[in-house]
Amino acid sequence: MSKHHLPPKLTEWKHHLKSGDRIFIGSNAACPHALTEDLVKHANDFRDLELVHILILGPHPWTEPKYARSFKVNSLFLGPGTRNSVASGVADYTPCFLSEIPSLFTDGILPIDVALIQVSPPDQYGYCSLGPSVDIVSAGWKSARQVIAQINPSVPRTLGQSFIHVSQIHACIEADRPMTILQPPELDDVALRIGQYVAQLIQDGATLQMGIGRIPDAVLRALGDHKNLGIHTEMFSDGVIELFRSGVINNTQKTLHPGKIIASFCMGSQKLYDFVHENPHIEFHPTEYVNNPTVIARNDNMVAINSAIEVDLTGQVVSDSVGQRFYSGIGGQVDFIRGAARSRDGRPIIALPSTAKNGTISKIVPFLTEGSGVVTSRGDVHYVVTEHGIATLRGKSIRERALELIRVAHPAFRDRLLAQVRTHHWVPDYQITQPSRVEELGDPQQVKVRLKGNVYCMRPLHAADERIYQEFFYSLDDETVMQRYRYHPDGMSRQKACEVVNVDQTRDLALCIVRCKGPHHVILAVGRYYWIEQENSGEATFVVQEGSRAKGMASVLLNKMIEIARKRRLNRLVCVVRVDNKPMRKFLEKYKFETYAGSEPMELRMVLPLNPAPVPAVQPVMPAESPQAPA
Numbered sequence: 212m213s214k215h216h217l218p219p220k221l222t223e224w225k226h227h228l229k230s231g232d233r234i235f236i237g238s239n240a241a242c243p244h245a246l247t248e249d250l251v252k253h254a255n256d257f258r259d260l261e262l263v264h265i266l267i268l269g270p271h272p273w274t275e276p277k278y279a280r281s282f283k284v285n286s287l288f289l290g291p292g293t294r295n296s297v298a299s300g301v302a303d304y305t306p307c308f309l310s311e312i313p314s315l316f317t318d319g320i321l322p323i324d325v326a327l328i329q330v331s332p333p334d335q336y337g338y339c340s341l342g343p344s345v346d347i348v349s350a351g352w353k354s355a356r357q358v359i360a361q362i363n364p365s366v367p368r369t370l371g372q373s374f375i376h377v378s379q380i381h382a383c384i385e386a387d388r389p390m391t392i393l394q395p396p397e398l399d400d401v402a403l404r405i406g407q408y409v410a411q412l413i414q415d416g417a418t419l420q421m422g423i424g425r426i427p428d429a430v431l432r433a434l435g436d437h438k439n440l441g442i443h444t445e446m447f448s449d450g451v452i453e454l455f456r457s458g459v460i461n462n463t464q465k466t467l468h469p470g471k472i473i474a475s476f477c478m479g480s481q482k483l484y485d486f487v488h489e490n491p492h493i494e495f496h497p498t499e500y501v502n503n504p505t506v507i508a509r510n511d512n513m514v515a516i517n518s519a520i521e522v523d524l525t526g527q528v529v530s531d532s533v534g535q536r537f538y539s540g541i542g543g544q545v546d547f548i549r550g551a552a553r554s555r556d557g558r559p560i561i562a563l564p565s566t567a568k569n570g571t572i573s574k575i576v577p578f579l580t581e582g583s584g585v586v587t588s589r590g591d592v593h594y595v596v597t598e599h600g601i602a603t604l605r606g607k608s609i610r611e612r613a614l615e616l617i618r619v620a621h622p623a624f625r626d627r628l629l630a631q632v633r634t635h636h637w638v639p640d641y642q643i644t645q646p647s648r649v650e651e652l653g654d655p656q657q658v659k660v661r662l663k664g665n666v667y668c669m670r671p672l673h674a675a676d677e678r679i680y681q682e683f684f685y686s687l688d689d690e691t692v693m694q695r696y697r698y699h700p701d702g703m704s705r706q707k708a709c710e711v712v713n714v715d716q717t718r719d720l721a722l723c724i725v726r727c728k729g730p731h732h733v734i735l736a737v738g739r740y741y742w743i744e745q746e747n748s749g750e751a752t753f754v755v756q757e758g759s760r761a762k763g764m765a766s767v768l769l770n771k772m773i774e775i776a777r778k779r780r781l782n783r784l785v786c787v788v789r790v791d792n793k794p795m796r797k798f799l800e801k802y803k804f805e806t807y808a809g810s811e812p813m814e815l816r817m818v819l820p821l822n823p824a825p826v827p828a829v830q831p832v833m834p835a836e837s838p839q840a841p842a
């Protein structure tokens with residue numbers, strides 16, 4: 212360290228602050244703990260100092276009751292060190308979007324008298340780095356009357372808008388302290404399943420925002436097979452490191468700051484702090500820039516992943532409070548949800564476990580807990596993901612949203628949610644079946660299928676498909692409808708569509724292949740069987756949209772139906788086929804279906820014995836119409 216470049220040493224606190232001042236404290240892993248410890252030692256010299264900060268890792272001695280006459284906390288984001296103080300009324304919580312907190316300082320709404328920050332030693336030009344927290348620290352020191360720094364050789368030297376010159380520091384102490392560590396969380400099965408579902412919404416070349424914790428880490432773990440991902444996020448942790456080193460994260464397709472990870476702070480292990488130290492591929496910028504929704508939206512294919520405490524059946528998101536008890540803060544959730552929504556092909560996602568308190572409480576609720584505050588409005592939410600699947604909400608009616616969210620709620624709460632929501636007439640009386648999963652599919656329930664160079668999704672039909680099944684039905688021509696239903700239905704009412712898509716998947720089976728464009732799904736093919744209990748057999752049907760034929764969709768569906776039927780120990784699958792439906796007959800014959808006379812002159816009964824008939828090793832392709840005569 213060059214002594215020539217060091218600012219004056221801190222000698223007396225009274226030289227820099229007075230009773231009644233507002234003091235800003237550096238954020239997250241960059242809290243200047245040596246400075247705050249020394250300030251607390253001199254607490255009796257001052258009265259009514261207001262300490263302003265967001266989340267801080269490590270001890271918060273200034274919140275102890277014995278210092279109440281000297282210090283009053285005004286927290287802009289709560290953590291373990293401030294939660295109880297706010298709940299007991301001895302500290303304040305000020306809600307604000309993280310992107311707008313800096314303007315509280317610069318516009319004089321919360322004018323800062325003294326900023327306490329932690330920095331790296333100065334370089335040969337006299338510039339210190341703010342290290343792992345630029346976030347609101349940048350605005351904090353720039354708007355302060357006095358800046359007091361803890362100069363710490365352990366602070367990683369980060370790049371970007373992260374520098375302060377020693378001439379801008381009014382006093383300092385030198386204290387070599389290890390960086391505050393945040394150990395990566397253990398990932399449980401629920402988090403891993405959520406990560407798998409969220410990963411399905413992330414396309415190659417996407418730019419990601421994620422937080423820290425189980426769900427973000429689980430998402431990152433599920434991205435190993437993705438390509439050309441980028442990062443524009445307010446914060447990140449250790450999960451990014453391996454994806455960057457493997458080349459999955461390379462930032463090459465970012466439309467803003469290509470080639471760079473953009474963040475405002477990071478928290479994690481020493482490995483993370485070593486990773487960001489003088490790393491030219493990472494830039495740290497203030498939150499008024501990183502979290503600005505307009506800036507975020509300049510990243511095409513922006514994916515924002517945030518969590519919640521609870522979500523109601525209209526899509527309202529609570530993430531800063533548990534009832535009347537404040538838990539965290541608004542943070543950057545709304546900034547990134549709105550930025551991703553404005554991005555070209557952007558995807559704002561709320562991801563959360565379906566239950567809390569060991570499965571005793573549903574986090575999908577019919578109405579919000581009394582006292583809870585909405586952080587993200589129902590108009591902002593596009594996707595809600597739990598370990599039970601993906602609910603797509605954008606463009607959905609209140610009734611459709613309710614059905615989508617019930618589907619991803621924990622099964623133990625679905626009947627109750629359906630009954631409660633019906634009292635508000637969001638769901639009609641004919642909607643009686645709760646969503647059920649196809650256990651034999653495992654997790655995730657929605658899987659990608661690549662056919663003829665295009666990617667589709669295969670998943671179970673579910674209650675919220677009522678409207679898109681109507682669209683599917685009306686997209687079929689008269690011949691297809693006749694071959695499927697064996698007569699000409701006069702329409703597909705919402706009630707009839709509801710009956711078709713409400714399937715007890717533990718008894719019957721209904722799978723579909725869909726084309727996904729953002730939150731909108733288009734059904735292209737449906738394969739299903741109805742269980743005939745007396746025979747322990749399944750009566751199977753297929754229908755493929757005309758423009759999607761000859762791509763192998765029926766083959767994918769039938770293979771999966773045969774696999775599931777065998778696991779359920781069915782004796783046979785039966786298809787009733789019209790005599791003139793030669794393509795379907797030829798297709799089924801490839802799977803060794805045996806042909807018998809049907810109950811009607813124009814029908815055939817085609818039967819596949821499941822024990823021990825083998826499934827073809829190679830998936831057949833839908834054949835062209837054959838002139839072969841019926842058996």
